[in-house]
Amino acid sequence: MAYDKFTILTSTAVPLPTENVDTDQIIPARFLKATEREGFGDNLFRDWRYDVEGNPKKDFVLNDPTYTGKILVAGKNFGSGSSREHAVWALYDYGFRCVVSSFFADIFKNNCLNIGVLPVTVSPEFADKLLSAIEENPNTQIEVNLPKQKITLLSTGDSESFDINDYKKANMQNGFDDIDYLLNMSLEIDAFVETR
Amino acid sequence: MEKTTLFDKIWDAHVVKSVPAGPDVFFIDKHFIHEVTSPVAFLNLEKRGIGVKYPHRTIATPDHNVPTVDQDQTIKDKLSRMQVEKLRHNCAKYGIELHDLGSAHHGIVHVIGPELGVTQPGMTIVCGDSHTSTHGAFGAIAFGIGTSEVEMVLATQCIMQSKPKKMRISVEGELGNGVTSKDIILYIISKISAAGATGYFVEYAGSAIRSLSMEARMTICNMSIEMGARGGLIAPDETTFEFLKGKQYAPKGEEWDQAVAHWKTLKTDEGAVFDKELTFDASDIEPMITYGTNPGMGIKVKDSIPTTEGMEGSNKKSYLKSLDYMGFQPGEPIKGKQVDYVFVGSCTNGRIEDIRAVAQFVKGRKKADNITAWIVPGSREVEKLAHEEGLVKILEEAGFELRQPGCSACLAMNDDKIPSGKYAVSTSNRNFEGRQGPGARTMLASPLTVAAVAVTGRITDPREVFDN
Numbered sequence: 068m069a070y071d072k073f074t075i076l077t078s079t080a081v082p083l084p085t086e087n088v089d090t091d092q093i094i095p096a097r098f099l100k101a102t103e104r105e106g107f108g109d110n111l112f113r114d115w116r117y118d119v120e121g122n123p124k125k126d127f128v129l130n131d132p133t134y135t136g137k138i139l140v141a142g143k144n145f146g147s148g149s150s151r152e153h154a155v156w157a158l159y160d161y162g163f164r165c166v167v168s169s170f171f172a173d174i175f176k177n178n179c180l181n182i183g184v185l186p187v188t189v190s191p192e193f194a195d196k197l198l199s200a201i202e203e204n205p206n207t208q209i210e211v212n213l214p215k216q217k218i219t220l221l222s223t224g225d226s227e228s229f230d231i232n233d234y235k236k237a238n239m240q241n242g243f244d245d246i247d248y249l250l251n252m253s254l255e256i257d258a259f260v261e262t263r
Numbered sequence: 264m265e266k267t268t269l270f271d272k273i274w275d276a277h278v279v280k281s282v283p284a285g286p287d288v289f290f291i292d293k294h295f296i297h298e299v300t301s302p303v304a305f306l307n308l309e310k311r312g313i314g315v316k317y318p319h320r321t322i323a324t325p326d327h328n329v330p331t332v333d334q335d336q337t338i339k340d341k342l343s344r345m346q347v348e349k350l351r352h353n354c355a356k357y358g359i360e361l362h363d364l365g366s367a368h369h370g371i372v373h374v375i376g377p378e379l380g381v382t383q384p385g386m387t388i389v390c391g392d393s394h395t396s397t398h399g400a401f402g403a404i405a406f407g408i409g410t411s412e413v414e415m416v417l418a419t420q421c422i423m424q425s426k427p428k429k430m431r432i433s434v435e436g437e438l439g440n441g442v443t444s445k446d447i448i449l450y451i452i453s454k455i456s457a458a459g460a461t462g463y464f465v466e467y468a469g470s471a472i473r474s475l476s477m478e479a480r481m482t483i484c485n486m487s488i489e490m491g492a493r494g495g496l497i498a499p500d501e502t503t504f505e506f507l508k509g510k511q512y513a514p515k516g517e518e519w520d521q522a523v524a525h526w527k528t529l530k531t532d533e534g535a536v537f538d539k540e541l542t543f544d545a546s547d548i549e550p551m552i553t554y555g556t557n558p559g560m561g562i563k564v565k566d567s568i569p570t571t572e573g574m575e576g577s578n579k580k581s582y583l584k585s586l587d588y589m590g591f592q593p594g595e596p597i598k599g600k601q602v603d604y605v606f607v608g609s610c611t612n613g614r615i616e617d618i619r620a621v622a623q624f625v626k627g628r629k630k631a632d633n634i635t636a637w638i639v640p641g642s643r644e645v646e647k648l649a650h651e652e653g654l655v656k657i658l659e660e661a662g663f664e665l666r667q668p669g670c671s672a673c674l675a676m677n678d679d680k681i682p683s684g685k686y687a688v689s690t691s692n693r694n695f696e697g698r699q700g701p702g703a704r705t706m707l708a709s710p711l712t713v714a715a716v717a718v719t720g721r722i723t724d725p726r727e728v729f730d731n
Contacts, residue, residue: 086581087457087557091695096674100328100342102302102349114697119683142577144458147491147557148695149674150393151300152409173427173461173493174393174407181411232425234285244411249419250313252280252288256421259279259290260317 070183072242076165076211077221079136082201083128088141089148090175094157096149107153108160129161133205140197141168146175155182165211167218169194180235181244187211187218193227196220213239266532269498270429270464273404273529277387279421286423292386294321294416295372296359298346299328299676300391304414305353315357315417322381323354324362326371327392328676331639331666334364343677357417370642370668373397373610377481378644380510384499384526389416394610394692396487399496400480401503402529404464406494427493428462428538431531433469436545441726443620444479445612445690445709447471448486449551449561451543457559461491463539466531471545472497477506478616485611486692489558498530550724553694553707554597556585560694562597564712564724570594588696589704590684600722602706604687605636605713606699607663609673612690613641615648617710621663622654624714624725630662631720637679638663639671663717675700688716 098110115127123130139158145168146154155178158166164184169191171179179186189197200207200220208221213236219226231239238244249256267275279288301323308314315321328343338344347364354361362368368375373394376382384402389395393407412422434447452459465487472480480497487495504523507513514522553561554568562568568586570593571579586593591600607613607621618640630636638658640646646668649655655665672679673691675698681687683702690713694705708716715725 084577084580085584086577087559089557089693089695091674091693091698095697095701096327096676099299099676100340100346102345103306104303114701119701142581144461144491147457148393148488148693150391150407150409152303152391152411155409170458170461172458172491174409174488178409178411181409232285234282234423245423246311246411246415246418248423249288249415249421252421253316253419256279256288256290256316256419260420 070242070244073164073183073185073213073239075213076137077208078138079206080138080140080167080197080201080209081128081134081136082140082198084142084198086142087144087147090146090151090154091148093146093154094151099151099153104156106160107157108162111157111161134201137162137164138209138211139163139166140194140201141166143168143170143191145171147172150174150178152178152182155179155184159184167194167197180239183239183242185211185213185239187229189218189227189229196225266535268429268531268535268537269402269466269496269529270404273385273387274426282423286425288421289424290387290421291389291416292320293381293388295376295388295390295395296321296323296413297327297372297390297392298325298350300410301353301413302346302349303410304417307414308417313418315359317420318358319360320420321359321417322362322376323350323359324369324372324375325350325364327670327674329364329669330677331669331671331679334667340677367643370644371610371613371670373485374613374641374645377401377477378510378642380507380513383507383513383522384503385529389422393488394485396492396494397481397485397610399484399487399494400477401507402496402499402526404494404496407488427464429466430460430463430492430539430541431466431468431537433542434467434471434545435469435542436471438471438545438548441550441711441729442548443709443711444475444482446548446551448483449553449558449707450548452486452490452559453551453561454543455490455541457489457557458491459559460487463492465492465495467495467497469542473500476616477502478614481614482611486558489692499526550709550712550726552597552688552712552722554589554591556588556694556696558692558694558707560585561707564598564722567594567596568592598722598724601686602634602688602716602721603685604681605634605717606639606672606687606689606691607637607710607713608639608641608671609691610641610670611692612710613639613645615645617690618645618649618654619652620710621714622657624711625661625663625718626657628661628718630717633720634717636663636717637666637672639666639679640668642668672699674698675703681705688713688722
């Protein structure tokens with residue numbers, strides 16, 4: 068369904084430098100049994116966040132009040148594995164609107180764009196810069212400017228531009244989704260089927 | 264004429280329209296759905312007040328969360344039951360073909376599609392499941408999608424997709440004894456890493472690939488996603504046609520001949536250019552096993568776990584975190600490690616050929632006392648054949664527990680969970696933390712290696728047991 072519009076997001080960020088974080092970690096399969104899109108944020112990173120008794124694990128970043136914000140700065144190859152969109156629903160439901168990484172898994176990236184969570188791919192060097200800045204000062208503000216396709220570390224002014232295709236960019240800025248587009252193409256799709 | 268790849272031929276034939284500076288409006292021939300990733304898509308259709316555009320192009324089966332015992336009874340787990348009931352309701356409401364629990368063709372969606380002959384060369388196939396790449400074994404473009412895209416396909420039979428880059432992976436030469444297609448794909452992923460094919464669609468080629476059965480080809484295409492590829496495909500040939508002939512949904516009579524004539528044109532032109540080409544020597548491939556928490560962390564059974572030499576920063580940290588989870592040390596041999604569970608099943612290796620391989624191996628042998636051995640057929644059809652061929656008797660005599668079809672312990676959504684801290688050697692596709700249950704430690708291997716582990720109770724090279 069159509070989602071919130073995304074233009075410029077300025078926020079502190081949560082660091083998660085672990086590499087190859089798969090969608091089973093973002094939301095374990097046993098929490099996929101809902102028939103509605105609600106409440107997934109509670110189980111975001113469930114097994115890294117809570118022990119078997121359900122007590123918060125102190126050493127996991129989401130349990131550390133030092134780090135908060137709408138941006139997740141993640142390690143390389145984030146979102147690999149299962150195609151479960153629930154992983155993005157969980158990130159969104161928890162409050163994240165943007166994930167930054169030097170490398171995303173394909174399906175996860177598509178799912179993000181379809182839900183309205185902006186995936187921002189940066190160079191490994193810029194990712195390291197962000198992580199060090201957050202570590203040094205957890206109140207570090209990061210600006211993600213979609214119209215300008217630019218991510219900026221406000222404390223130093225360091226910035227980098229990022230890619231997104233014009234179609235998806237317009238969708239994110241206007242809060243449209245692909246179905247709106249496809250439904251408008253109904254006649255063209257029918258004509259295509261006729262030729263087959 | 265321009266030289267094109269098999270992938271280009273199929274992709275380009277399914278583009279309804281290319282959006283300028285955007286993705287393609289991509290037409291989908293067949294859509295598989297299951298109980299876990301479809302309910303929210305149907306819910307959204309209702310919210311929008313729209314229906315399913317081409318219901319006969321979608322086929323459903325419950326597989327991910329279903330119990331593998333007492334399938335004739337009401338599902339005990341309330342949430343699982345609700346998801347399955349929702350699937351039944353949605354299929355009835357929109358006129359979608361459902362292969363329900365207990366029916367002749369119930370099973371894992373990627374096992375029943377080919378079994379029914381729904382999967383055919385040249386098609387575009389999607390499903391809300393990343394292992395949809397399995398169907399690429401037939402020379403189809405098949406890949407996993409998210410729930411928003413499931414909704415798009417239901418509503419319009421199209422999705423918006425940017426065309427991936429193309430990679431060809433050739434495996435040339437003859438495979439050694441005791442080396443299977445699972446070893447080929449685990450070997451490839453170990454060489455290029457769990458992200459090595461991200462952004463690409465892979466064509467598998469070469470003499471070693473051509474020599475494989477359809478079941479074995481499906482195992483390879485199935486795990487394309489485990490190196491990050493959107494999907495993988497293999498050009499159709501006589502092996503493909505032989506497999507499909509006579510299947511329920513395969514063309515019949517004159518239509519069959521026409522279809523085969525068309526399918527024979529589905530191959531990469533000589534001289535067509537790929538964005539990336541890799542070639543591997545089949546004789547270098549030996550029985551493989553994973554030791555870490557992503558499928559790229561694989562080694563030959565005879566080798567030692569890699570040391571941290573040359574690693575630094577978050578790379579080294581992530582590596583050590585992974586080994587710590589597994590309870591392993593860098594540099595130690597993997598062979599001889601004690602194992603608690605073996606699991607034979609899943610869309611990777613839950614087909615009849617896999618069950619035959621295990622049965623043949625354990626015939627006249629017994630599983631080790633420390634091993635709990637689960638065998639979960641990929642479908643009712645596989646289960647039926649296993650009974651008819653006497654495989655079930657052999658396996659039960661060896662101490663294996665045969666369960667009913669479903670995804671089962673591959674992702675442990677149902678009760679089939681490996682207990683925390685225990686070691687499982689599995690024929691499935693993912694060794695992620697907690698994949699087979701919270702705290703479970705998974706090692707991926709071929710059905711033959713799993714059979715050898717079941718018998719010895721330890722990590723074993725199957726070729727060493729053959730010789731005895």
